[in-house]
Amino acid sequence: MAKAKGTKAKSTKPAGKPAGKEDVEDLLQMYEQMVRIREFEDKVNELYTSAKMPGLAHLYIGEEAIAVGVCEALNSDDYITSTHRGHGHCIAKGAAVDIMFAELLGKAAGYCGGKGGSMHIADQANGNLGANAIVGGSAGIAAGAAFSAKRLGTGQVAVCFFGEGALGQGLLYETMNMAQLWKLPVIFVCENNMYNEYTHYNETAAGTLTGRAEAFGIYTEEIDGQDIRVVNEAATRLVERARKGEGPAFLVCNTYRYHGHHVGDIDRAYYRPKEEELEWQQRDPITILADWIINQKLSDQSVLDHIQADVKSEVARGAEFALNAPYPDPSEVDTNVYA
Amino acid sequence: MSTPNGNGRVITMGQAIKEALAEELRRDPTVYVMGEDVAEAGTAFKVLKGLVDEFGPERVIDSPISEPGITGLGVGAAMTGMRPVVDIMFGDFSTLIMDQMVNQAAKIHYMSGGKLKVPMVLRTTMGATRRSAAQHSQSLHAWFSHVPGIKVVIPSTPYDAKGLLKSAIRDENPVVFFEDKMMYQLKGEVPEEEYIIPLGVADVKREGSDITIVATSSMVQVSLAAADKLAEIGISAEIVDPRCTFPLDKDALINSAKKTSRVIVVDEGYERYGVTAELASVIADGAFYYLDAPVKRMGAMDVPIPFSPVLEDLTVPTPDTVFEMAKTLCGAA
Ligand SMILES: Cc1ncc(C[n+]2csc(CCOP(=O)(O)OP(=O)(O)O)c2C)c(N)n1
Ligand SMILES: [Mg+2]
Numbered sequence: 249m250a251k252a253k254g255t256k257a258k259s260t261k262p263a264g265k266p267a268g269k270e271d272v273e274d275l276l277q278m279y280e281q282m283v284r285i286r287e288f289e290d291k292v293n294e295l296y297t298s299a300k301m302p303g304l305a306h307l308y309i310g311e312e313a314i315a316v317g318v319c320e321a322l323n324s325d326d327y328i329t330s331t332h333r334g335h336g337h338c339i340a341k342g343a344a345v346d347i348m349f350a351e352l353l354g355k356a357a358g359y360c361g362g363k364g365g366s367m368h369i370a371d372q373a374n375g376n377l378g379a380n381a382i383v384g385g386s387a388g389i390a391a392g393a394a395f396s397a398k399r400l401g402t403g404q405v406a407v408c409f410f411g412e413g414a415l416g417q418g419l420l421y422e423t424m425n426m427a428q429l430w431k432l433p434v435i436f437v438c439e440n441n442m443y444n445e446y447t448h449y450n451e452t453a454a455g456t457l458t459g460r461a462e463a464f465g466i467y468t469e470e471i472d473g474q475d476i477r478v479v480n481e482a483a484t485r486l487v488e489r490a491r492k493g494e495g496p497a498f499l500v501c502n503t504y505r506y507h508g509h510h511v512g513d514i515d516r517a518y519y520r521p522k523e524e525e526l527e528w529q530q531r532d533p534i535t536i537l538a539d540w541i542i543n544q545k546l547s548d549q550s551v552l553d554h555i556q557a558d559v560k561s562e563v564a565r566g567a568e569f570a571l572n573a574p575y576p577d578p579s580e581v582d583t584n585v586y587a
Numbered sequence: 588m589s590t591p592n593g594n595g596r597v598i599t600m601g602q603a604i605k606e607a608l609a610e611e612l613r614r615d616p617t618v619y620v621m622g623e624d625v626a627e628a629g630t631a632f633k634v635l636k637g638l639v640d641e642f643g644p645e646r647v648i649d650s651p652i653s654e655p656g657i658t659g660l661g662v663g664a665a666m667t668g669m670r671p672v673v674d675i676m677f678g679d680f681s682t683l684i685m686d687q688m689v690n691q692a693a694k695i696h697y698m699s700g701g702k703l704k705v706p707m708v709l710r711t712t713m714g715a716t717r718r719s720a721a722q723h724s725q726s727l728h729a730w731f732s733h734v735p736g737i738k739v740v741i742p743s744t745p746y747d748a749k750g751l752l753k754s755a756i757r758d759e760n761p762v763v764f765f766e767d768k769m770m771y772q773l774k775g776e777v778p779e780e781e782y783i784i785p786l787g788v789a790d791v792k793r794e795g796s797d798i799t800i801v802a803t804s805s806m807v808q809v810s811l812a813a814a815d816k817l818a819e820i821g822i823s824a825e826i827v828d829p830r831c832t833f834p835l836d837k838d839a840l841i842n843s844a845k846k847t848s849r850v851i852v853v854d855e856g857y858e859r860y861g862v863t864a865e866l867a868s869v870i871a872d873g874a875f876y877y878l879d880a881p882v883k884r885m886g887a888m889d890v891p892i893p894f895s896p897v898l899e900d901l902t903v904p905t906p907d908t909v910f911e912m913a914k915t916l917c918g919a920a
Binding site: 302303304354355360361362363364365366367368380381382383384385413414415416417418444445446447451452453518519575576578580581582585 | 623624627628631649650651652653655656679680683717718719720721722723888889890891893894895896897898901902
């Protein structure tokens with residue numbers, strides 16, 4: 249069988265009649281979800297710095313448009329697999345912040361009963377098959393979920409979120425090969441925030457990022473990950489393709505994490521200049537969408553302010569709930585080892 | 588007891604490891620360090636901070652996030668004249684490199700009828716209670732210890748870490764060197780002058796007469812704390828640190844067991860099919876007629892390490908649990 253050549257498109261703004269969401273309600277929903285992630289992560293940072301959260305966390309601040317833009321193109325029963333930087337994906341797929349905070353604090357009320365924590369948070373009811381502390385570790389899982397969907401004829405798709413650092417992992421390439429061979433409904437979303445921890449991706453990835461997927465004949469796009477309308481438009485098209493049985497896609501979203509690799513990574517000057525950080529913050533995903541909404545006169549600032557205030561208090565209540573929630577009973581330590 | 592010659596210099600475990608690497612890099616131009624964020628960042632734990640300044644990015648090399656790749660590259664480089672030190676950030680990622688270590692590195696010398704060799708060191712970490720959850724907290728040294736052709740070092744003090752790492756780098760075989768990530772700040776005396784500690788020689792960390800506690804890595808510190816408490820109730824505990832799971836200093840373990848007649852083996856790996864099982868069997872075999880009680884084992888609870896602190900703390904031996912076990916074994920009320 250002749251295989252389609254991988255194609256590559258570079259889009260900046262949706263042209264013509266966009267596939268993505270453009271109704272004001274939908275745009276406001278995307279705005280709200282991005283704000284929810286931002287507020288959640290700010291609170292996580294605060295919990296960490298005030299020594300109320302055990303361990304570390306990898307903040308998603310700056311990258312919100314990707315999780316939200318992609319997940320708003322999904323149904324609630326579509327699958328995602330997430331990463332160590334997974335709070336944004338989890339919220340975008342529909343998780344509640346109070347139960348998430350409980351998990352991050354190791355409390356019984358958390359999504360995983362406190363057993364998973366930040367790097368393993370999963371929300372099965374919303375199709376989130378889990379964050380993953382092994383870089384690239386979820387590529388096979390996402391393809392497996394897509395394989396199930398195809399075999400069982402459910403019409404679901406799976407999205408595999410990963411950072412550009414995961415391009416170093418062989419598993420990803422084995423998985424992409426099979427996904428294309430078997431036309432699995434899986435979308436590989438590469439969140440290129442330019443750094444693998446403390447090393448620029450130019451020093452870790454030879455060739456082009458998209459070229460990797462193109463080599464397998466996988467449909468590929470590279471987009472501006474800071475503009476949620478661009479992300480949502482691309483994701484909507486790729487999801488549609490996958491649902492129609494046209495196979496996998498590879499979406500590179502260029503983005504930036506505002507904070508450190510994890511909450512403890514404060515002194516960053518040795519690996520990335522302050523100016524670069526400030527420059528990227530000029531292209532803030534929340535501001536970009538807010539400006540669009542206002543400039544197009546789709547809504548006004550007071551509505552956005554209202555959303556912001558509501559979310560802020562929801563997040564504050566959620567954190568409070570989690571701080572006061574009980575820890576798991578010690579007897580939980582050896583439950584769930586086997587199903 | 589191999590304590591340093593006491594010029595009073597106290598450094599951390601992390602510094603001791605960096606010193607060992609620096610000395611070997613200086614001594615032998617074929618030595619190199621490769622791993623994720625080992626250069627400017629000095630590893631995720633900042634242990635190698637500054638090393639690249641002296642030796643440059645040609646010898647302290649940042650790699651992509653490609654554990655099987657850097658390990659395989661290490662095996663090939665070792666076979667052809669280099670002495671690689673491969674850095675695998677978390678011991679949990681051992682899962683990714685097992686083929687290169689087990690099917691390649693461990694077997695090449697034997698399969699080639701002794702014609703090829705793989706003088707490489709793989710540094711990695713172990714240890715729970717860092718609130719890092721199931722994929723960043725395991726102690727998987729038993730896996731490597733199981734495989735003929737590989738040597739495994741699990742140091743418990745800065746002094747031992749430095750001397751053993753230098754030996755490991757000079758060894759002609761693949762050596763896996765496990766550092767407890769919770770011990771990088773542990774301080775201890777390390778002499779200014781150069782020394783090496785041979786692989787496979789145990790060390791008595793505390794002499795005693797009533798019970799032997801064989802302990803590895805961070806469990807040595809745990810057992811020393813337990814021994815202090817035991818002393819308060821009149822039980823004299825001897826702490827023996829094998830320092831390597833292979834080569835294993837069987838005589839040292841057996842002789843201490845013969846002396847005290849009671850033994851607990853404490854190790855942070857899983858108890859099931861673990862290091863404690865092997866050590867206990869060596870002791871039971873070698874000191875059978877001298878033992879007053881069965882050899883007891885204490886390891887990590889046989890569960891994936893939970894995130895929640897209240898659960899995680901239950902999964903590893905502590906001074907209290909070791910104390911209780913020793914007390915019971917000695918028949919003290
Ligand atoms: C297999 C594996 N190797 C190394 C690590 C340690 N580690 C955690 S995050 C990270 C960098 C990941 O970079 P990237 O994939 O770009 O994601 P980002 O953090 O930028 O979102 C590394 C090396 C890991 N968790 N898993
Ligand atoms: Mg990255």
